[in-house]
Every structure is written in structure tokens, then in C-alpha cells.
Amino acid sequence: MDDSDFKLKVAIVGMGLIGGSYAMALRPLNTEQVIGIDNDKNTLESALNMGIIDRGYERGGSFLKEIDLIIIALYPKDTVKFVKDNFKYLKSGAIITDTSGIKQCVVSEINSFLPERLEFVPGHPMAGNEFKGIAGASKDIFKDANYIITPTAKNTSRGINLIGKMARKIGCSNVTCISPERHDRVITFTSQLPHVIAVSLMNSQDQNEENIKSFTGGSFRDATRVAQINTSLWTELFTMNSDILVEEIEKFEESINLLKKAIISKDVDSIKNIFEKASSSRKELVKR
Amino acid sequence: MDDSDFKLKVAIVGMGLIGGSYAMALRPLNTEQVIGIDNDKNTLESALNMGIIDRGYERGGSFLKEIDLIIIALYPKDTVKFVKDNFKYLKSGAIITDTSGIKQCVVSEINSFLPERLEFVPGHPMAGNEFKGIAGASKDIFKDANYIITPTAKNTSRGINLIGKMARKIGCSNVTCISPERHDRVITFTSQLPHVIAVSLMNSQDQNEENIKSFTGGSFRDATRVAQINTSLWTELFTMNSDILVEEIEKFEESINLLKKAIISKDVDSIKNIFEKASSSRKELVKR
Incomplete structure (x- = not known):
């Protein structure tokens, strides 16, 4: 396996500016599978046409059982809701991460209901631009960006390391771990x-x-x-x-x-x- | 004469970030002469070594009688002082312009003592960067920048047109005339x-x-x-x-x-x- 590869089955939830950019950045890494989930059909169609996802779904479901890493690129409240509605489909050991700009409430809510067999690694890529939606997405937003991980006592080094590795692979130059409060x-x-x-x-x-x-x-x-x-x-x-x-x-x-x-x-x-x-x-x- | 040429003898006063950038931008236009004036010897030496001025002087003087256009890239108070101390050397019809970020006081002070045989065309290139001194200078600061001219009743269309032409030649995309007050x-x-x-x-x-x-x-x-x-x-x-x-x-x-x-x-x-x-x-x- 080439060191630049990322041999995982990944699902990205929310194919907007941030989710679309993750797909663009993960695609050239020979990621085994990139699944896109978005409630907007046109967005999924764009992502398929751009060749940045392998398959698209309008909502979660039993297909999630294959997934190793799920990246949620939704607003904070929707992030919590998606995990609550879909964790039942995930296989044991699957890693869930998010991209929310605030962490305390998201982390405490998700950890309050997530079973031990799954791990949530909270993440915040300090990347973006002034645009909105998949049309503004670009893998370049991650170039030399900061990536913050806010672990809690529930996290394992396996989970934290996986997200740190992904952050560096998509182009972020600096990965930092701090508490959700800080x-x-x-x-x-x-x-x-x-x-x-x-x-x-x-x-x-x-x-x-x-x-x-x-x-x-x-x-x-x-x-x-x-x-x-x-x-x-x-x-x-x-x-x-x-x-x-x-x-x-x-x-x-x-x-x-x-x-x-x-x-x-x-x-x-x-x-x-x-x-x-x-x-x-x-x-x-x-x-x- | 090539339309891209600017066949004038020009003096630039103050070879810092802004003055240095003018010299860099005027040089490729085959300007007949670019004289640099700066009270810092090292700055003049840098400008000469960079090939962006033909000669350097530490202060004004009788050599100014050759000059068609004098561009003052000093702070506002020093701009007024330089014109006051040196207008006596300038030939009739010479055009003086400045680059001050405030205009009312500079314009009214200079016009209060400048004789009719000379014309002051107040100018403000909306260009710069966060650096200081000739080391930060670049002709690119003018690229697509706004250039404001603030004429008064004392100005002629010849004077205003010359500064407008220069602004476009150094790369500014938009030249606007408004009153010093506005x-x-x-x-x-x-x-x-x-x-x-x-x-x-x-x-x-x-x-x-x-x-x-x-x-x-x-x-x-x-x-x-x-x-x-x-x-x-x-x-x-x-x-x-x-x-x-x-x-x-x-x-x-x-x-x-x-x-x-x-x-x-x-x-x-x-x-x-x-x-x-x-x-x-x-x-x-x-x-x-």
C-alpha cells in the first residue's frame, strides 16, 4: 500500500462546501470508497458527475454497515441528529468524526447516547471560504490549514490518530488536540x-x-x-x-x-x- | 512613440514602499528618466542596485528644473513641506502629484502657497501592503487597484489627464475624480x-x-x-x-x-x- 493511499471506506454526510471539499481531497488518495450522503438530489448528481463520490444516498441506511469512517459535514444540530438516527447501522469499531465550528454541546450530546462499540472523534478543520454549497468546494481549502481535534476521555489513540492522519493527508499542515471547552x-x-x-x-x-x-x-x-x-x-x-x-x-x-x-x-x-x-x-x- | 511608453522625466520623492513601487512600475514604461529622492542613503543605493532609478539624491535641489512630473510618496506633513521647500526649483508647467491617504489639509495647504505656473494634482493610489520600506515595494500593488484624483478649481484637464494616464499605465484599473472633502x-x-x-x-x-x-x-x-x-x-x-x-x-x-x-x-x-x-x-x- 502506497503511503499516500487511504484504504478505507468513507461516507461523507452533507456534500456542501466542506463535505464536497473532503470528497475532492480524499479521492486522489485512492480511498477505497467514497460515499456521499445529501438530501439534495442535484447535489448528489453534481458530486457523481464530478467523479468525487462513488455512490450517493439521500439519507443514511443499512448501507452504512460497510463504512470504516464517517465524516459529518452538517450544521451542529443536524450533526447530532444524524448520528442519533444512524449509529444503529454502523459496524463496531467504525469511527465517526464531524466538522462543527463549536464543540462542547455537540460532543456532550453525541457521547450521551453513542454506544461503547463506536467512537466519535470531534474534529474542526479551520478551512472554508465565503461561498456555499458544492459549487464552492475545493480540495485547496485544506492546504496548509489548521485542523483541531477535541478529544474526551472516551477517545482511543487509534481514533485520534486516524483523524490526525486524514487531516494531514488532505493537506492540513498543523493538527492540534485541545479540549472542547478550550x-x-x-x-x-x-x-x-x-x-x-x-x-x-x-x-x-x-x-x-x-x-x-x-x-x-x-x-x-x-x-x-x-x-x-x-x-x-x-x-x-x-x-x-x-x-x-x-x-x-x-x-x-x-x-x-x-x-x-x-x-x-x-x-x-x-x-x-x-x-x-x-x-x-x-x-x-x-x-x- | 510606443503607446506603452511614458516619455517624461519623473522624480519620485520618498523611495519607501509606495515610492519604490512607483519606480518599479514606471521603469518598464521606458520613462525618459526616473530620479529617486530619499534622505536615506541605503535606500537610494538599493534603488540604484535594483535598477529602478537612474540617479538618486538625498534632498531636492536645482536638478529638479529638468523634471516634468514629480510624485511625492511621503507622509502628509512631509509632502507639504517638500513642496514648500522645493517648488522654487521647478520649471513652469511641471506637474506635482502626491500619494497621501488624506487630502483636504494637504490640498489646501499646498494650494495656499503654490504659484500659478505650477500645478498640484492630488492623487491617492488605493494600493499598499502590510510592509514598510523599499524592501516591500512591488509594481504589483497597483494591479487592478483603484486610483483616486481629488481635483480643485485650480486644476487643468492637462494635469488631471496626465495623472489619470499614469495611473492606468502603472496598472490601476479604475481612476475616479472626487472632491477632497468626499x-x-x-x-x-x-x-x-x-x-x-x-x-x-x-x-x-x-x-x-x-x-x-x-x-x-x-x-x-x-x-x-x-x-x-x-x-x-x-x-x-x-x-x-x-x-x-x-x-x-x-x-x-x-x-x-x-x-x-x-x-x-x-x-x-x-x-x-x-x-x-x-x-x-x-x-x-x-x-x-
Whole structure:
């Protein structure tokens, strides 16, 4: 077996942007079988035409008994529901993973009903783009991305290693294991807060200024890229995580208020200190 | 004369990121002469070694009498000072342009002392990156960028057309003329505010969370790219434009507060409305 191969039978649930990208990334690895599950017939047909799945199903069922690894790329609530409705079909030792952007509630719910013979390895690929659906999918979203695994005491090293191996094989350069609690705190800052900000910046545009297109540079385009947001997904993420998110928004509000005060008083030294702190943190972030 | 040529004697004042990029972009156009002026000897030496200027000077002087077009790529206050100290050397009909990110004060100061025989065409290339100095310069920063000209009653169509032509020749895809007042208002929103936000987001990082590098995706990296900021330049831009900037910060604070309230009350409909408004504005922005 070539080391680049991934000789498993895999099912991907939800063939949208993320699920479609998994299929695209797993296909060139000679994965033994890639099954796509999606309740939208047209999506399955696209995936079959693109040659990224071997077979498509509109829902789970007894065919799942063949599957070694099931990757769920649905919204958090649907992820829990799919596992609840379908674990009965899975063979002993099958590994289930997910791609949810929040982990505590998903992990605790699934572990509350999953039998010992199955293992759920919670995963979060820090990958995506501003598009939606299989049309926006690309295996390149995983290139050099971070992949977070949030194990609990129920996980085995076999399960964790399998997901880590898959993450690296699809292109992620950095796989990290942290607790679901720490994940939700840090991801609220690194992912949910930037989405709150992008949306709020886009919406603070002066309604009298009809066309700002001719007056933007890279800073505005980068700052608002994710303002083109998947409404249903992020509404679910924000409401399921509202307490932590509000805390992070308020820390950000304090931070912007500090700079605003320095600008109001034209306090050059304070402005420079604020800039230097930000610059040095940002440099750290991109250092290899 | 080949249409791609730019048969003028040009002086660029300030061979940093922006000035260096102008020299790189003008050189392949067979510009008759490109003179670099910079008070740093090493910078001039780099520019000469890179072959992007023909001669270098540490300050202005009588050699300027040959020059047809002088491009000032200094900070706003230094831009005014350079013109004040050096206009006496310039021949009648020479065109002066600048690259300042704020326009009202620069334009009114320069026009208050510039004699009729010279013309100042205020310009703002919406181009740059998070680096500083000639080492970060690249002609690619102008590729498909916006270029804003902010003429006053003192300008001639000859002067405005020359700068517009140059902007297109160095790669900018869109040249727009607006008043200095409207420029400062809209650019505060599209450029200064994104810098305020990037810096504030970077600084709102929890000091207990030592290393967020493994937990970032594209949204955080894009949102904080310009937090690696040129401290001196942006301190000057922010303090010279503090009134308008504070107004724009406060509009943004209202916008984020609206979303925060919807998240606190888990008001799904309001969150979705906010998202849809932002998404549709963002889509407009990138539409060709």
C-alpha cells in the first residue's frame, strides 16, 4: 500500500462546501470508497458527475454497515441528529468524526447516547471560504490549514490518530488536540468574532454613499470578505455559543474604545503604543 | 512613440514602499528618466542596485528644473513641506502629484502657497501592503487597484489627464475624480476604519491564551492583516483626520452593538436580517 493511499471506506454526510471539499481531497488518495450522503438530489448528481463520490444516498441506511469512517459535514444540530438516527447501522469499531465550528454541546450530546462499540472523534478543520454549497468546494481549502481535534476521555489513540492522519493527508499542515471547552473559547475569538466584525463593518456603510467600490483597497476587501456569510450556519453557531461570543465582542469593544479615546485626544504616544502591540502580535502570528 | 511608453522625466520623492513601487512600475514604461529622492542613503543605493532609478539624491535641489512630473510618496506633513521647500526649483508647467491617504489639509495647504505656473494634482493610489520600506515595494500593488484624483478649481484637464494616464499605465484599473472633502469621508470608512478594527481585534486577544496560531483560519488572518501597521504613518493619518474617524468608529460601534443585542436575546430573525444585509452589500462590492 502506497503511503499516500487511504484504504478505507468513507461516507461523507452533507456534500456542501466542506463535505464536497473532503470528497475532492480524499479521492486522489485512492480511498477505497467514497460515499456521499445529501438530501439534495442535484447535489448528489453534481458530486457523481464530478467523479468525487462513488455512490450517493439521500439519507443514511443499512448501507452504512460497510463504512470504516464517517465524516459529518452538517450544521451542529443536524450533526447530532444524524448520528442519533444512524449509529444503529454502523459496524463496531467504525469511527465517526464531524466538522462543527463549536464543540462542547455537540460532543456532550453525541457521547450521551453513542454506544461503547463506536467512537466519535470531534474534529474542526479551520478551512472554508465565503461561498456555499458544492459549487464552492475545493480540495485547496485544506492546504496548509489548521485542523483541531477535541478529544474526551472516551477517545482511543487509534481514533485520534486516524483523524490526525486524514487531516494531514488532505493537506492540513498543523493538527492540534485541545479540549472542547478550550476550543470553543479560542475559536470564538479567532473565528466567530472576525465574522461579527466583518458583518458589522459592512453594515456600517453610510447609506448616502451609494457606491464605495471605487474607493476600496485591500484593507477593506480583506476586512469584509466573510461578510458574505452563510446565514443559517452562522445564526446557529452564534446562538448556540452566545454567552462566550458576547464576552469576546465586549473585549473587542473595550479594545476599540481604547484606541478611539487616544484618537479623540490626539494622544500620539498612546496611539503608537497600541499600534506597536498589535504589530508585534500580528508578526508572531505569521512567523513559522 | 510606443503607446506603452511614458516619455517624461519623473522624480519620485520618498523611495519607501509606495515610492519604490512607483519606480518599479514606471521603469518598464521606458520613462525618459526616473530620479529617486530619499534622505536615506541605503535606500537610494538599493534603488540604484535594483535598477529602478537612474540617479538618486538625498534632498531636492536645482536638478529638479529638468523634471516634468514629480510624485511625492511621503507622509502628509512631509509632502507639504517638500513642496514648500522645493517648488522654487521647478520649471513652469511641471506637474506635482502626491500619494497621501488624506487630502483636504494637504490640498489646501499646498494650494495656499503654490504659484500659478505650477500645478498640484492630488492623487491617492488605493494600493499598499502590510510592509514598510523599499524592501516591500512591488509594481504589483497597483494591479487592478483603484486610483483616486481629488481635483480643485485650480486644476487643468492637462494635469488631471496626465495623472489619470499614469495611473492606468502603472496598472490601476479604475481612476475616479472626487472632491477632497468626499475623499476624506469615504476613505475614512474604507481604509482608516479597517485599520482601527484590525489593530483592535489583534489587541483584544486574551493574554492568557499564549498561542492562537494553531487555531486561526482565513477569517482571522484576513481580518488582522493590516494590524501589522506602519506606526508613524497611521498615527499621522489618524490624528490629522480624528474628527471624521471618530464619527466612523461610532457608526461601526452602533452596528456591532445591534448584532450583539440580537445575539444576547438569541433573536434568530434579527441576526438573519443583519447577515443578509451584509451579504448583499458585500456581493455588490465585488461585482464587476
